[in-house]
Amino acid sequence: MKKNYLLLLLLFCASVVSAQNWEPLFNGKNLNGWKKLNGKAEYKVVDGAIVGVSKMNTPNTFLATKKVYGDFILEFDFKIDDGLNSGVQLRSESKKDYQKGRVHGYQFEIDPSKRAWSGGIYDEARRNWLYPLTQNPAAKTAFKNNQWNKARIEAVGNSIATWINGVPCANIWDDMTPVGFIALQVHAIGNAADEGKTVSWKNIRICTTDVERYQTAQKAPEINVIANTISPNEAKEGWALLWDGKTSEGWRGARLNSFPEKGWKMEDGILKVMKSGGAEAANGGDIVTTKKYKNFILKVDFKITEGANSGVKYFVSPDMNKGAGSAIGCEFQILDDDKHPDAKLGVKGNRKLGSLYDLIPAPADKPFNKKDFNTAMIVVKGNHVEHWLNGVKLIEYTRQNEMWDALVAYSKYRDWPNFGNWESGNILLQDHGDEVWFKNIKIKEL
The missing domain is CATH 2.60.120.560 (Exo-inulinase; domain 1)
Structure with missing residues (x-):
């Protein structure tokens, strides 16, 4: 039989x-x-x-x-x-x-x-x-x-x-x-x-x-090439858009209850922070998600202009910094390493593109296209965090331990209580006074 x-x-x-x-x-x-x-x-x-x-x-x-x-x-x-x-x-x-x-x-x-x-x-x-x-x-x-x-x-x-x-x-x-x-x-x-x-x-x-x-x-x-959309396969896997490609829904100013009236522009499916002299959060200011996130995979496509500085932050606490400058959080650095002076500051290149800003340097041979869009990916699973660029893992680290606290103690974040150890936080796109473009901002909560 x-x-x-x-x-x-x-x-x-x-x-x-x-x-x-x-x-x-x-x-x-x-x-x-x-x-x-x-x-x-x-x-x-x-x-x-x-x-x-x-x-x-x-x-x-x-x-x-x-x-x-x-x-x-x-x-x-x-x-x-x-x-x-x-x-x-x-x-x-x-x-x-x-x-x-x-x-x-x-x-x-x-x-x-x-x-x-x-x-x-x-x-x-x-x-x-x-x-x-x-x-x-x-x-x-x-x-x-x-x-x-x-x-x-x-x-x-x-x-x-x-x-x-x-x-x-x-x-x-x-x-x-x-x-x-x-x-x-x-x-x-x-x-x-x-x-x-x-x-x-x-x-x-x-x-x-x-x-x-x-x-x-x-x-x-799968890679979804259609800008600012979720494919059927992505939907099955639990992905969702953080920016719909048209409106400010889901976002606000880091120090505002609404979206900034200046400094940011949305056109042709691209979210642009506009050039304003290079000062940190001094024009439209940073923007943050209205929702906080704990465990997630975040993808952001970005394109820089010459000499530009910006960043994608996570575990952000918008209310922590009441003074000048950007809101406080862990940062995936976005930078023109060749033209921006910040690339030469910090320790061992920890302020260059893809680095955990001022803490952990990304490798020098990272796959970056200066003239086109690049995909930043941040993976957070409990205390384990990874930075990826164009499909290549750049760095990984573990927080909530003595090594992490020692690393923070020798950084510009040493005076911020319990920096990087917060259980959850907002996601932030930084206004550093330079023009940078964003699209395909999507997240998968874990």
């Missing part, structure tokens, strides 16, 4: 797999159904594979499908020579009114370098990295150098997820481009020694029917 059951189960699974309607995108013989865009690198068919050949003095080159695709599951095998970089575009476009026809859109990364971000999701000629593998370092070993690798991409609605050799790599939630072509990239090169190196693809097939039925259950951790 047991054998019969297993046989029936195997037959059922086989029928499900066979029912998936795959369509070849490449016939193994020629490039019918494809067209070359932008650059002058060569594409040719060799032993049933499409081979892209790198070439000097040409921009990125793309071999694009003539058809466009919305929801699909795409599979292909790929192999790349060391020294090159490549990718596969999906839901991508080439329009005359966008950078003179430059290919842009989502890209499945192919990266044989030591960085090892193959399977990550890049937004070609648009928003840059959406899912670097700093967000999922376990996937960095999925790609095998100098071997054929098997890729899978599932694009269903707002969800785009990737796998290499069965390992989940990236997973985003985004709605910018629902339909577009698929394209194979030969990346531009700057080293003559790399000319003639190749990247190859074969067994390229796509399923566009009943794709929701065939989605893979195990995915990489």
Whole structure:
């Protein structure tokens, strides 16, 4: 009886797999159904594979499908020579009114370098990295150098997820481009020694029917790219917005009963503290949540202007400091380390970006993009606290012990009773007189 059951189960699974309607995108013989865009690198068919050949003095080159695709599951095998970089575009476009026809859109990364971000999701000629593998370092070993690798991409609605050799790599939630072509990239090169190196693809097939039925259950951790929203998956996990992207609901001035009438601006889904001469809390002043938090994961996307200083504080007690300056609390420092003088103060860099301000320094090699938004994450579980930046843990510490009290005793907070040991507190965005932008402020209470 047991054998019969297993046989029936195997037959059922086989029928499900066979029912998936795959369509070849490449016939193994020629490039019918494809067209070359932008650059002058060569594409040719060799032993049933499409081979892209790198070439000097040409921009990125793309071999694009003539058809466009919305929801699909795409599979292909790929192999790349060391020294090159490549990718596969999906839901991508080439329009005359966008950078003179430059290919842009989502890209499945192919990266044989030591960085090892193959399977990550890049937004070609648009928003840059959406899912670097700093967000999922376990996937960095999925790609095998100098071997054929098997890729899978599932694009269903707002969800785009990737796998290499069965390992989940990236997973985003985004709605910018629902339909577009698929394209194979030969990346531009700057080293003559790399000319003639190749990247190859074969067994390229796509399923566009009943794709929701065939989605893979195990995915990489999701990143929601749609600004100031909570995705369905985030909602299931307990995430909530701290700022709705439009109003001051849930926030007030640290020394006010309402939101500041000056010094802060909300426009195009961005919360901006405005430049006012660099003084601490002297214009609009700090803003704090109306609610206090105890155990949580907090995420804040921020972008600095040149020479800027700001911070995200937690365990804040707004009523403690009645004098000049900022409200008191533990601080995830936001700073232009290169241009702001505060970076040279403190002890061993403990006033630099990502540090626990004036207490614990962040490492010098932190992953920071000065020209774009970065994601700060603060994790609080009881007395254990962590600072993260763009998916990389910077520091961790434990409070409510002798070591913590000794650390505070040698800091600027030594005169504040029981600093950092409070059970709960408000969350604060700092006005330090410099323009800094915030968005995607969300929290998960633990």
